[in-house]
Amino acid sequence: MTNAPRRIGVLTGGGDCPGLNAVIRAVTKTAIFDYGMEVIGIEDGYRGLIENRMHPLTSLDVSNILTRGGTILGTCNRSNPSHFATGLDDNGQPVFADVTEQCIRHLRERQIDALVVIGGDGTMACTRPFAERGINCIGVPKTIDNDLPGTDLTFGFTTAVDTATDALDRIHSTAASHHRVMVVEVMGRNAGWIALHAGVASGSDVILVPEIPYDLRCICEFVEDRSRHGKRFSIVCISEGARPATGEQVVARIDPTSPDPVRLGGIGEKLADDIAATTGLETRTTVLGHVQRGGSPVPSDRVLGTRFGHHALELLAAGERNRLVVQRDGEITDIDLGSMETGQRLVPLDDPLIAAARAVGTCFGDTSA
Amino acid sequence: MTNAPRRIGVLTGGGDCPGLNAVIRAVTKTAIFDYGMEVIGIEDGYRGLIENRMHPLTSLDVSNILTRGGTILGTCNRSNPSHFATGLDDNGQPVFADVTEQCIRHLRERQIDALVVIGGDGTMACTRPFAERGINCIGVPKTIDNDLPGTDLTFGFTTAVDTATDALDRIHSTAASHHRVMVVEVMGRNAGWIALHAGVASGSDVILVPEIPYDLRCICEFVEDRSRHGKRFSIVCISEGARPATGEQVVARIDPTSPDPVRLGGIGEKLADDIAATTGLETRTTVLGHVQRGGSPVPSDRVLGTRFGHHALELLAAGERNRLVVQRDGEITDIDLGSMETGQRLVPLDDPLIAAARAVGTCFGDTSA
Amino acid sequence: MTNAPRRIGVLTGGGDCPGLNAVIRAVTKTAIFDYGMEVIGIEDGYRGLIENRMHPLTSLDVSNILTRGGTILGTCNRSNPSHFATGLDDNGQPVFADVTEQCIRHLRERQIDALVVIGGDGTMACTRPFAERGINCIGVPKTIDNDLPGTDLTFGFTTAVDTATDALDRIHSTAASHHRVMVVEVMGRNAGWIALHAGVASGSDVILVPEIPYDLRCICEFVEDRSRHGKRFSIVCISEGARPATGEQVVARIDPTSPDPVRLGGIGEKLADDIAATTGLETRTTVLGHVQRGGSPVPSDRVLGTRFGHHALELLAAGERNRLVVQRDGEITDIDLGSMETGQRLVPLDDPLIAAARAVGTCFGDTSA
């Protein structure tokens, strides 16, 4: 443990995700119990580092948090130290500055030797400058969508699938009772993992993912064919990032408070309208939205978060530098921290689960079935 | 049992609701086991009666349905025998006719002596002409919203509150982690019962119901005041039918397939935008929608459905005519069938639960607090 | 508010129960926000009063506790100030003393004017001497079993029924797959409310409650009759306090650490053995035990706890003395504190829910069916 740090900082960045507290707890307890390190919690992601808001974490602080959603440290979506909005110019436009040195000074003042950074690709990109300036950074990947390259699984994904499946199960009874087509829009802007897994788990009739642009005609024929065979309802599970093969623009509502426009729903309602217009069937849409990020993590996410947090500390204790904790082939291991920054792990078109879903009769909105 | 019917029909009308199957099961089993009656299930509400689609129900048919959402009989929102769309005229406009006699003929042909009608105010209005022409009709009130006059409680309401509370609980962790104002829109077009109960149960900071028009300024001040006192997030639970005191029009999206336009979301997003614009705080909206109607009924709704169904049969066996099963002061009893047809049971402004909620610090968007 | 107290104490006594924290939160917030009172939390029931362990409760202390099971104040089953074990005599036997005056001194020292006591009949019996000596005591009834006289409903009961029903639902699939008789023992030493409600909600085939001594032969004939009609499994939901009509002694395991012997299971296993021996059918037992007391309260228990707590404070603010908060005919009201001390609210043999359950084919182990 010669190179092991004596005092570490921990922060959570990006959107919240069930299991964050499990990581924080495992990091803190392992550091204190096993390695006699001190732990400093940095508040609200990189914003807390910029604004020098941090506080010591004791084992008592992380008692009783394993089962809780969210993050006790707080998080922040838009606080990149390399490009931080420090104020407004004369025209009311934000002025950006690189405040990395200021952050490093805050770390030095508190004698923090290393950082455990729990976040997604955006947060890891913010982390690189710190690693380059000699701060040892251990990354723990976080995404609801399970689309980070380098790791087969991330905590929070299984909980999100669970929440989405529960909603799809509930909607099933309405669909069947009313003979309706029910469209349920789940998370997944670029990758369809949640839609694929929740769709298969709920026995959805149609699953639409961003990786397979859909053909409205295929979907309508499928739904009408079911109707002709006495199944007068259908459940469509659609990723928020799914798109028609036509490349048609999806009109979307914009969040006025967000610098980078965030779509609030959109494709689910469009598809429901299109199906209704084409088939004359009664359709309804539900956009699951934020409920998918919340709630107590399912047990396997609590376990995965604990393992990720523990492994991060093992790396620090072993003197490893700038690693990213990952799960590969069922094992917890680690790769170079830089590995996560590029690309996205999409659902491969030959994923065996797609084949299995097609075999049990699921329509993916294309003509391969 | 001299006047008791020998063969009864049962139908479910209107939107689906957890507990419908509990009623169907209790009606069927009580009829068969206790009174040796036969039971005919009418498919898809009054539409099945019009189209002569019905089938015998045995005790085996209703085995294993107690825990299931929806209705095994199917339902239909828009099939009033007094005013039924029988086709289109030359201009493509629907032609309506009164097909009540045709329905009565279908009942006579099958020797059905009485009807158990499970539905809301719309379905009960459809039922009146049958009662007037001598068909003995026993009504069982059904509404997710708990706003039917005459009965203190309806099955399905507690399940809907449970589903809404679960979603509010989940969203709490996101709100707290991100320091956001989260607006959650729940069911309730005219009455705020779901918002009131789910809001209190989840400890929502703001509860907005149709009965109390809200003042945006009050809400914003409340939310900012919380923020100043270190609680940098707020949960707003709003009924879909809540409205600002200004009487301002709420722009809403219209379901193009519906003859009577159904709003798909609307007020929740409007309020979130208004709060964001006024306070600058980050806001997000979730519209729970159809998940509130679905899923396995909670135990107390299974019990209530069972009791309602059983009581309906007791009435038939006792030779009672045209009664409506209700719960009053904790007892299952019955009133004249006509009683449900008018009015709506709104949340009284002096409801003690509102007072209790105010006392624990909840804002109702008005200035009475 | 002339007679209203300025500082109140609150304690929770007896077994834990979902909803206790909802009461504590409502008491504390209402006291502080609405009436400017101070609140002192007494730890571990009357034990904390005896040992002078108490601390102020702020509104922040009761934030975020609404959804949590248990009690943040702690509780204690065996600490009656009138008869408190102060030590051991020369023979190692406990010596008891009346330490009521000591408790009153602790209250006076902290200038506590009134007590809110949340507990069952045992706790209320402990409370009487305080009321007699001039301490204003407002009682809030607490019991999982829903068997306290004076109130129609207590918080925690609905959650316990929910937990028991969930377990019965789970066991249903095993019973059906294996063609077994599954006996599930639920709480209820004297009253069968939990067994009755969870039994009806889960569609249990046999429901056995303490109020109806059972005849083994009836149960076996019923189960065999089902088997003959192709239903080769049965679910038996039995209260821990159910007993055979023979008056036969039930051998029970004793908890060695408990002064008053507590039975750990017993009747469920006995019945399963008896059914197996009589019918030759394969049987299995599950004793639900402590899980029924735990977990997050269901929404209606959070609401009921909030209302009870709020009403307790309304009474104090109005200068009322020594009242017990209750629910009657759907209203929250109050009765004399002494009213709860005697008797027990058993399931009446003519309870309409028993009639409804019989009508849908449930066996109660007697010959009235």
Add this chain to the structure above:
Amino acid sequence: MTNAPRRIGVLTGGGDCPGLNAVIRAVTKTAIFDYGMEVIGIEDGYRGLIENRMHPLTSLDVSNILTRGGTILGTCNRSNPSHFATGLDDNGQPVFADVTEQCIRHLRERQIDALVVIGGDGTMACTRPFAERGINCIGVPKTIDNDLPGTDLTFGFTTAVDTATDALDRIHSTAASHHRVMVVEVMGRNAGWIALHAGVASGSDVILVPEIPYDLRCICEFVEDRSRHGKRFSIVCISEGARPATGEQVVARIDPTSPDPVRLGGIGEKLADDIAATTGLETRTTVLGHVQRGGSPVPSDRVLGTRFGHHALELLAAGERNRLVVQRDGEITDIDLGSMETGQRLVPLDDPLIAAARAVGTCFGDTSA
């Protein structure tokens, strides 16, 4: 598909397990939709094959079963065709015979070319003679306990962990409110996977598994040490097969109806008594039992069951013979059917999850911590 069967049989053997219906559904739908095969469902495991009870399965028969626990085919624990109890001898002792040929005749009569056998090691042992006599048998491994060699994961395990974790979470509030040691006994006769995962997921203080014989003194010291540091309660999660290092016999209750005695609880109560006797702390035991086998499978078990069933059919369609479907390193693949018959997959003492659990402060009842 030259060697592919035209008609296949499917059976489920051994204890029930969430996800069985997902396998049956995937097998049936894939066979019918993708390969035009016919599917025959064999009732109650090998017993149905012996007694010639089977029926065709259509895609409609397997609609709506994905979310249901148990098995629609029924199962049977004790029906080995090689050693089947055909009757009783003059002394009332069972007479056993090899009825394999009779089973094969039943298969030939129905022109069943291949079997999909879903079961554990016992069921697979029954399957070998069929494979040896030329029936193509594809095995799908099933065990709640996740202890089958050859596969990293089996469906049902994650659901069982979920159920156990939910119970442990519930019990946490009682433990904390009463300052008790709560012992919760979970499934796992030989392997401690459920206890390990549910224990870590619930943050249990002590986890006891069969693989690590426990030292009572270690446990008591740990629990007392917690108590001294202000944590006056502890949760112990113990496998039913855990044993003290002393090799002491655990007195257990025997199921009188079972040929091979089945223990009903035992070690949990013993441990609780021992802790109480040694430390004087108040202890309570809960034996979760059969609830762990039941209920709707969690989404990932529905997905895994679907993938296993689909892969079984892929093997048959490809003309593969006598294979066992498994998951290895996150992939669905297959091994020789014989591979499962020997040994058991225990928790390795160097399992990284044990290390992670120790690091966050969990006691495993030994002195390695």
